[in-house]
Amino acid sequence: MRAIVQDRYGSPGDLRLREIERPAVGDDEVLVRVRAASVHPDVWHVVTGHPFVLRLMGSGLLRPGCPVPGTDLAGVVEAVGGNVTRFQPGDEVFGESVRGHSWRNGGTFAEYASVPADGLAAKPANVTFAQAAVVPTAGYITLLNLSGVRVLPGARVLVNGAGGGVGALAVQIAKADGAHVTGVEHTRKLELVRALGADEVLDHTRDDFTRADQRYDLIVDIPGNHPVAACRRVLTPEGTYVLVGHDQFGRTGHGWLGSLPRFAKLAMLSLFVRQLRGRASSGLGKREAMNRLAAYLAAGQLTPVIDRAYPLGEAAEAIRHLAEGEPVGRIVLTI
Numbered sequence: 001m002r003a004i005v006q007d008r009y010g011s012p013g014d015l016r017l018r019e020i021e022r023p024a025v026g027d028d029e030v031l032v033r034v035r036a037a038s039v040h041p042d043v044w045h046v047v048t049g050h051p052f053v054l055r056l057m058g059s060g061l062l063r064p065g066c067p068v069p070g071t072d073l074a075g076v077v078e079a080v081g082g083n084v085t086r087f088q089p090g091d092e093v094f095g096e097s098v099r100g101h102s103w104r105n106g107g108t109f110a111e112y113a114s115v116p117a118d119g120l121a122a123k124p125a126n127v128t129f130a131q132a133a134v135v136p137t138a139g140y141i142t143l144l145n146l147s148g149v150r151v152l153p154g155a156r157v158l159v160n161g162a163g164g165g166v167g168a169l170a171v172q173i174a175k176a177d178g179a180h181v182t183g184v185e186h187t188r189k190l191e192l193v194r195a196l197g198a199d200e201v202l203d204h205t206r207d208d209f210t211r212a213d214q215r216y217d218l219i220v221d222i223p224g225n226h227p228v229a230a231c232r233r234v235l236t237p238e239g240t241y242v243l244v245g246h247d248q249f250g251r252t253g254h255g256w257l258g259s260l261p262r263f264a265k266l267a268m269l270s271l272f273v274r275q276l277r278g279r280a281s282s283g284l285g286k287r288e289a290m291n292r293l294a295a296y297l298a299a300g301q302l303t304p305v306i307d308r309a310y311p312l313g314e315a316a317e318a319i320r321h322l323a324e325g326e327p328v329g330r331i332v333l334t335i
Protein backbone atom coordinates (compact mmCIF):
# COMPACT_ATOMS: atom_id res chain seq x y z
CA MET A 1 0.00 0.00 0.00
CA ARG A 2 1.03 3.65 -0.34
CA ALA A 3 1.91 5.37 2.92
CA ILE A 4 3.73 8.41 4.23
CA VAL A 5 6.84 7.24 6.07
CA GLN A 6 8.84 9.09 8.72
CA ASP A 7 12.34 7.62 9.33
CA ARG A 8 13.45 10.24 11.84
CA TYR A 9 12.33 13.29 13.78
CA GLY A 10 12.95 16.43 11.77
CA SER A 11 10.78 18.47 9.47
CA PRO A 12 7.81 17.78 7.17
CA GLY A 13 10.35 17.68 4.32
CA ASP A 14 11.73 14.42 5.78
CA LEU A 15 8.48 12.58 5.04
CA ARG A 16 8.44 10.21 2.07
CA LEU A 17 5.64 8.55 0.12
CA ARG A 18 6.51 4.82 -0.11
CA GLU A 19 5.06 1.39 -0.82
CA ILE A 20 4.97 -0.60 2.43
CA GLU A 21 3.22 -3.72 3.72
CA ARG A 22 -0.40 -3.41 4.75
CA PRO A 23 -0.69 -3.56 8.56
CA ALA A 24 -1.78 -6.83 10.13
CA VAL A 25 -5.13 -6.86 11.93
CA GLY A 26 -5.04 -7.79 15.62
CA ASP A 27 -7.91 -9.69 17.22
CA ASP A 28 -9.42 -6.49 18.67
CA GLU A 29 -8.66 -4.37 15.62
CA VAL A 30 -10.30 -3.29 12.40
CA LEU A 31 -8.45 -2.82 9.11
CA VAL A 32 -9.77 0.35 7.51
CA ARG A 33 -9.34 1.47 3.90
CA VAL A 34 -8.53 5.08 4.75
CA ARG A 35 -10.41 7.71 2.74
CA ALA A 36 -9.35 10.76 4.78
CA ALA A 37 -6.94 11.51 7.65
CA SER A 38 -6.58 14.76 9.50
CA VAL A 39 -3.51 16.96 9.85
CA HIS A 40 -3.51 18.47 13.36
CA PRO A 41 -0.98 19.89 15.86
CA ASP A 42 -0.09 16.52 17.41
CA VAL A 43 0.92 15.23 13.96
CA TRP A 44 3.31 18.19 13.72
CA HIS A 45 4.65 17.37 17.22
CA VAL A 46 5.60 13.80 16.31
CA VAL A 47 6.98 14.68 12.86
CA THR A 48 9.31 17.25 14.42
CA GLY A 49 9.92 15.39 17.71
CA HIS A 50 9.07 18.59 19.56
CA PRO A 51 8.96 18.88 22.55
CA PHE A 52 11.69 16.36 23.27
CA VAL A 53 9.76 14.74 26.11
CA LEU A 54 7.29 13.14 23.70
CA ARG A 55 10.11 10.77 22.68
CA LEU A 56 10.12 9.49 26.27
CA MET A 57 6.34 9.29 26.41
CA GLY A 58 5.92 6.42 23.98
CA SER A 59 6.58 8.01 20.60
CA GLY A 60 10.04 6.43 20.26
CA LEU A 61 13.39 7.62 21.62
CA LEU A 62 15.59 7.89 18.52
CA ARG A 63 12.95 7.64 15.82
CA PRO A 64 9.19 7.17 15.84
CA GLY A 65 8.20 3.65 16.89
CA CYS A 66 5.45 3.71 14.27
CA PRO A 67 6.90 5.21 11.08
CA VAL A 68 3.56 6.28 9.57
CA PRO A 69 2.13 9.56 10.93
CA GLY A 70 -1.52 10.37 11.58
CA THR A 71 -3.89 9.52 14.41
CA ASP A 72 -7.36 9.90 13.04
CA LEU A 73 -9.18 8.71 9.98
CA ALA A 74 -12.43 8.06 8.21
CA GLY A 75 -12.85 5.20 5.77
CA VAL A 76 -14.39 1.86 4.95
CA VAL A 77 -13.89 -1.36 6.91
CA GLU A 78 -11.80 -3.83 4.90
CA ALA A 79 -11.48 -6.64 7.48
CA VAL A 80 -12.09 -7.22 11.19
CA GLY A 81 -10.13 -9.09 13.86
CA GLY A 82 -11.41 -12.29 15.46
CA ASN A 83 -12.93 -10.58 18.53
CA VAL A 84 -14.66 -7.76 16.67
CA THR A 85 -18.42 -8.05 16.29
CA ARG A 86 -19.51 -4.38 16.06
CA PHE A 87 -18.19 -3.80 12.54
CA GLN A 88 -18.09 -5.69 9.26
CA PRO A 89 -16.43 -5.18 5.87
CA GLY A 90 -18.06 -2.35 3.95
CA ASP A 91 -19.08 -0.28 7.02
CA GLU A 92 -18.21 3.42 6.86
CA VAL A 93 -16.38 4.39 10.04
CA PHE A 94 -14.32 7.15 11.61
CA GLY A 95 -12.05 7.14 14.60
CA GLU A 96 -8.66 7.38 16.27
CA SER A 97 -5.93 4.79 15.79
CA VAL A 98 -3.84 5.50 18.89
CA ARG A 99 -4.82 4.35 22.35
CA GLY A 100 -5.07 7.03 25.05
CA HIS A 101 -3.45 10.37 24.23
CA SER A 102 -1.99 11.01 20.87
CA TRP A 103 1.65 12.11 21.08
CA ARG A 104 2.70 9.29 18.77
CA ASN A 105 2.24 8.19 15.20
CA GLY A 106 -0.86 6.14 14.58
CA GLY A 107 -0.38 5.05 10.98
CA THR A 108 -3.35 6.78 9.34
CA PHE A 109 -1.41 8.60 6.59
CA ALA A 110 -1.73 5.47 4.48
CA GLU A 111 -4.15 3.59 2.27
CA TYR A 112 -4.89 1.14 5.09
CA ALA A 113 -4.66 1.44 8.87
CA SER A 114 -5.31 -1.03 11.66
CA VAL A 115 -7.36 0.59 14.41
CA PRO A 116 -8.54 -0.69 17.82
CA ALA A 117 -12.27 -1.34 17.42
CA ASP A 118 -12.97 0.77 20.52
CA GLY A 119 -11.50 3.79 18.73
CA LEU A 120 -14.08 3.61 15.94
CA ALA A 121 -17.72 4.56 15.46
CA ALA A 122 -20.03 4.37 12.46
CA LYS A 123 -19.61 7.46 10.28
CA PRO A 124 -22.87 9.42 10.24
CA ALA A 125 -24.25 9.66 6.70
CA ASN A 126 -24.66 13.45 6.89
CA VAL A 127 -20.90 14.14 7.00
CA THR A 128 -18.23 13.47 4.38
CA PHE A 129 -15.19 11.28 5.02
CA ALA A 130 -13.08 14.45 5.17
CA GLN A 131 -15.36 16.07 7.74
CA ALA A 132 -15.53 12.93 9.87
CA ALA A 133 -11.75 12.47 9.78
CA VAL A 134 -10.99 15.81 11.45
CA VAL A 135 -13.13 15.08 14.52
CA PRO A 136 -11.72 12.11 16.53
CA THR A 137 -8.44 13.40 18.01
CA ALA A 138 -9.65 16.95 18.69
CA GLY A 139 -12.97 15.52 19.82
CA TYR A 140 -11.40 13.17 22.34
CA ILE A 141 -9.26 15.99 23.76
CA THR A 142 -12.37 18.17 24.01
CA LEU A 143 -14.60 15.60 25.69
CA LEU A 144 -11.83 14.47 28.03
CA ASN A 145 -11.20 18.02 29.16
CA LEU A 146 -14.89 18.77 29.56
CA SER A 147 -15.73 15.55 31.36
CA GLY A 148 -16.96 16.24 34.86
CA VAL A 149 -17.62 19.90 34.00
CA ARG A 150 -21.35 20.69 34.18
CA VAL A 151 -22.51 23.19 31.57
CA LEU A 152 -26.03 24.28 32.51
CA PRO A 153 -28.36 25.94 30.00
CA GLY A 154 -27.63 29.67 29.97
CA ALA A 155 -24.16 29.24 31.51
CA ARG A 156 -21.56 31.70 30.24
CA VAL A 157 -18.76 29.79 28.50
CA LEU A 158 -15.64 31.39 27.03
CA VAL A 159 -13.53 29.43 24.56
CA ASN A 160 -10.07 30.92 23.99
CA GLY A 161 -8.79 29.66 20.62
CA ALA A 162 -12.36 29.04 19.45
CA GLY A 163 -11.53 28.67 15.75
CA GLY A 164 -9.04 25.79 16.09
CA GLY A 165 -9.60 22.04 16.21
CA VAL A 166 -10.47 21.72 19.89
CA GLY A 167 -11.96 25.20 20.22
CA ALA A 168 -14.44 24.72 17.36
CA LEU A 169 -15.70 21.52 18.96
CA ALA A 170 -15.86 23.10 22.44
CA VAL A 171 -17.93 25.99 21.04
CA GLN A 172 -20.38 23.66 19.34
CA ILE A 173 -20.66 21.22 22.26
CA ALA A 174 -21.25 24.08 24.73
CA LYS A 175 -23.93 25.46 22.37
CA ALA A 176 -25.53 22.03 22.15
CA ASP A 177 -25.65 22.03 25.97
CA GLY A 178 -27.50 25.37 25.89
CA ALA A 179 -24.66 27.65 26.99
CA HIS A 180 -24.10 31.26 25.98
CA VAL A 181 -20.73 31.05 24.25
CA THR A 182 -18.05 33.69 23.71
CA GLY A 183 -15.31 32.73 21.26
CA VAL A 184 -11.89 34.40 21.37
CA GLU A 185 -9.86 34.24 18.17
CA HIS A 186 -7.69 36.04 15.66
CA THR A 187 -9.46 38.55 13.37
CA ARG A 188 -9.31 36.24 10.37
CA LYS A 189 -11.25 33.48 12.15
CA LEU A 190 -14.02 35.52 13.77
CA GLU A 191 -16.47 34.83 10.96
CA LEU A 192 -15.81 31.10 11.31
CA VAL A 193 -16.38 31.27 15.08
CA ARG A 194 -19.70 33.07 14.56
CA ALA A 195 -20.69 30.44 11.99
CA LEU A 196 -19.95 27.72 14.56
CA GLY A 197 -22.66 29.27 16.71
CA ALA A 198 -20.79 31.50 19.16
CA ASP A 199 -23.08 34.17 20.59
CA GLU A 200 -20.23 36.65 20.92
CA VAL A 201 -16.74 36.87 19.50
CA LEU A 202 -13.66 38.69 20.77
CA ASP A 203 -10.65 39.50 18.62
CA HIS A 204 -7.55 38.58 20.63
CA THR A 205 -5.45 41.05 18.65
CA ARG A 206 -7.58 43.88 20.11
CA ASP A 207 -9.50 42.63 23.15
CA ASP A 208 -8.12 41.09 26.33
CA PHE A 209 -10.96 39.07 27.86
CA THR A 210 -9.17 38.92 31.21
CA ARG A 211 -9.48 42.70 31.58
CA ALA A 212 -13.17 43.02 30.72
CA ASP A 213 -16.11 43.09 33.16
CA GLN A 214 -17.89 39.93 31.94
CA ARG A 215 -17.64 36.87 34.21
CA TYR A 216 -17.73 33.28 32.93
CA ASP A 217 -18.90 29.98 34.41
CA LEU A 218 -16.41 28.06 32.29
CA ILE A 219 -13.24 29.05 30.45
CA VAL A 220 -11.81 26.54 28.00
CA ASP A 221 -8.34 27.84 27.25
CA ILE A 222 -6.54 26.31 24.31
CA PRO A 223 -3.51 28.65 23.81
CA GLY A 224 -3.07 29.33 27.54
CA ASN A 225 -1.58 32.70 26.76
CA HIS A 226 -2.83 34.46 29.90
CA PRO A 227 -1.68 33.84 33.48
CA VAL A 228 -4.08 31.59 35.35
CA ALA A 229 -4.63 34.37 37.93
CA ALA A 230 -5.85 36.69 35.16
CA CYS A 231 -8.30 34.05 33.91
CA ARG A 232 -9.56 33.44 37.44
CA ARG A 233 -10.38 37.14 37.74
CA VAL A 234 -13.09 36.72 35.08
CA LEU A 235 -14.49 33.44 36.44
CA THR A 236 -17.60 33.34 38.61
CA PRO A 237 -16.84 32.04 42.15
CA GLU A 238 -18.24 28.62 41.17
CA GLY A 239 -16.70 28.76 37.68
CA THR A 240 -14.17 26.37 36.17
CA TYR A 241 -10.93 27.00 34.28
CA VAL A 242 -9.79 24.25 31.89
CA LEU A 243 -6.38 24.49 30.22
CA VAL A 244 -5.92 22.47 27.04
CA GLY A 245 -2.51 23.92 26.11
CA HIS A 246 -0.87 24.57 22.76
CA ASP A 247 2.82 24.87 21.94
CA GLN A 248 2.10 27.05 18.87
CA PHE A 249 4.23 24.80 16.65
CA GLY A 250 7.33 25.41 18.73
CA ARG A 251 6.87 29.16 18.93
CA THR A 252 6.33 29.10 22.72
CA GLY A 253 9.93 27.89 22.91
CA HIS A 254 9.49 25.09 25.46
CA GLY A 255 11.55 22.62 23.46
CA TRP A 256 12.13 20.03 26.19
CA LEU A 257 8.92 19.72 28.14
CA GLY A 258 6.33 21.69 26.16
CA SER A 259 3.31 22.65 28.27
CA LEU A 260 3.94 19.93 30.88
CA PRO A 261 5.40 22.22 33.60
CA ARG A 262 2.37 24.47 33.22
CA PHE A 263 0.06 21.48 33.70
CA ALA A 264 2.05 20.33 36.73
CA LYS A 265 1.71 23.79 38.31
CA LEU A 266 -2.00 23.86 37.51
CA ALA A 267 -2.51 20.38 38.97
CA MET A 268 -0.81 21.50 42.19
CA LEU A 269 -2.81 24.72 42.40
CA SER A 270 -6.01 22.78 41.72
CA LEU A 271 -5.54 21.03 45.07
CA PHE A 272 -6.19 24.37 46.76
CA VAL A 273 -8.29 26.32 44.23
CA ARG A 274 -11.64 24.80 43.35
CA GLN A 275 -11.96 26.75 40.09
CA LEU A 276 -8.92 25.06 38.58
CA ARG A 277 -8.87 21.71 36.88
CA GLY A 278 -5.60 19.81 36.89
CA ARG A 279 -4.72 17.77 33.84
CA ALA A 280 -7.78 15.86 32.67
CA SER A 281 -7.51 12.29 33.86
CA SER A 282 -11.06 11.02 33.68
CA GLY A 283 -11.78 7.46 32.71
CA LEU A 284 -13.60 8.54 29.55
CA GLY A 285 -13.04 5.66 27.15
CA LYS A 286 -12.48 6.04 23.42
CA ARG A 287 -15.57 4.01 22.58
CA GLU A 288 -17.87 6.23 24.63
CA ALA A 289 -16.18 9.37 23.29
CA MET A 290 -16.50 8.22 19.67
CA ASN A 291 -20.16 7.32 20.13
CA ARG A 292 -20.87 10.75 21.61
CA LEU A 293 -19.04 12.50 18.77
CA ALA A 294 -20.96 10.44 16.21
CA ALA A 295 -24.24 11.41 17.90
CA TYR A 296 -23.34 15.13 17.86
CA LEU A 297 -22.45 14.85 14.15
CA ALA A 298 -25.60 12.91 13.26
CA ALA A 299 -27.74 15.48 15.09
CA GLY A 300 -26.11 18.34 13.16
CA GLN A 301 -24.73 19.76 16.43
CA LEU A 302 -21.13 19.44 15.20
CA THR A 303 -20.21 20.70 11.75
CA PRO A 304 -16.51 20.25 10.94
CA VAL A 305 -15.16 23.00 8.69
CA ILE A 306 -12.41 22.07 6.24
CA ASP A 307 -9.82 24.68 5.24
CA ARG A 308 -8.11 22.57 2.58
CA ALA A 309 -7.77 18.96 1.44
CA TYR A 310 -4.45 17.60 0.14
CA PRO A 311 -3.69 14.31 -1.61
CA LEU A 312 -1.66 11.79 0.44
CA GLY A 313 1.56 12.55 -1.46
CA GLU A 314 1.39 16.19 -0.33
CA ALA A 315 1.36 15.41 3.40
CA ALA A 316 4.50 17.51 3.96
CA GLU A 317 2.88 20.52 2.31
CA ALA A 318 -0.27 19.99 4.38
CA ILE A 319 1.73 19.96 7.64
CA ARG A 320 3.61 23.12 6.62
CA HIS A 321 0.29 24.79 5.84
CA LEU A 322 -0.99 23.79 9.29
CA ALA A 323 2.01 25.31 11.08
CA GLU A 324 2.66 28.34 8.88
CA GLY A 325 -0.21 28.88 6.45
CA GLU A 326 -2.79 30.42 8.81
CA PRO A 327 -5.55 27.93 7.95
CA VAL A 328 -9.17 28.77 8.72
CA GLY A 329 -10.72 25.39 9.49
CA ARG A 330 -9.17 21.92 9.47
CA ILE A 331 -6.66 20.38 7.09
CA VAL A 332 -7.21 16.90 5.77
CA LEU A 333 -5.50 14.35 3.53
CA THR A 334 -7.78 12.55 1.10
CA ILE A 335 -6.54 9.12 0.14
Ligand SMILES: NC(=O)c1ccc[n+]([C@@H]2O[C@H](COP(=O)([O-])OP(=O)(O)OC[C@H]3O[C@@H](n4cnc5c(N)ncnc54)[C@H](OP(=O)(O)O)[C@@H]3O)[C@@H](O)[C@H]2O)c1
Nearest residue numbers: 041161163164165166167184185186204223225244246247
Ligand atom coordinates in the same frame (compact mmCIF):
# COMPACT_ATOMS: atom_id res chain seq x y z
N1 LIG B 1 -4.80 18.99 27.35
C1 LIG B 1 -4.96 17.84 26.73
O1 LIG B 1 -5.67 16.94 27.22
C2 LIG B 1 -4.30 17.61 25.41
C3 LIG B 1 -4.12 16.30 24.94
C4 LIG B 1 -3.52 16.13 23.70
C5 LIG B 1 -3.14 17.25 22.96
N2 LIG B 1 -3.33 18.50 23.45
C6 LIG B 1 -2.96 19.71 22.71
O2 LIG B 1 -4.17 20.38 22.41
C7 LIG B 1 -3.89 21.31 21.37
C8 LIG B 1 -5.13 21.29 20.49
O3 LIG B 1 -5.01 22.21 19.57
P1 LIG B 1 -6.04 22.48 18.41
O4 LIG B 1 -6.23 21.24 17.61
O5 LIG B 1 -7.25 23.17 18.92
O6 LIG B 1 -5.07 23.48 17.65
P2 LIG B 1 -5.33 24.54 16.55
O7 LIG B 1 -6.29 23.96 15.56
O8 LIG B 1 -4.01 25.04 16.10
O9 LIG B 1 -6.12 25.68 17.32
C9 LIG B 1 -5.56 26.60 18.22
C10 LIG B 1 -6.30 27.91 18.01
O10 LIG B 1 -5.90 28.87 18.98
C11 LIG B 1 -5.75 30.11 18.30
N3 LIG B 1 -4.90 31.03 19.03
C12 LIG B 1 -3.55 31.13 19.01
N4 LIG B 1 -3.16 32.12 19.82
C13 LIG B 1 -4.27 32.65 20.35
C14 LIG B 1 -4.51 33.71 21.27
N5 LIG B 1 -3.51 34.43 21.78
N6 LIG B 1 -5.79 33.97 21.63
C15 LIG B 1 -6.82 33.28 21.10
N7 LIG B 1 -6.65 32.26 20.21
C16 LIG B 1 -5.39 31.96 19.85
C17 LIG B 1 -5.12 29.70 16.98
O11 LIG B 1 -5.20 30.73 16.04
P3 LIG B 1 -3.98 30.98 15.00
O12 LIG B 1 -4.19 29.95 13.92
O13 LIG B 1 -4.19 32.38 14.58
O14 LIG B 1 -2.71 30.77 15.76
C18 LIG B 1 -5.98 28.50 16.64
O15 LIG B 1 -7.18 28.86 16.00
C19 LIG B 1 -2.64 20.82 20.67
O16 LIG B 1 -1.58 21.72 20.91
C20 LIG B 1 -2.34 19.49 21.36
O17 LIG B 1 -0.95 19.23 21.46
C21 LIG B 1 -3.91 18.69 24.65
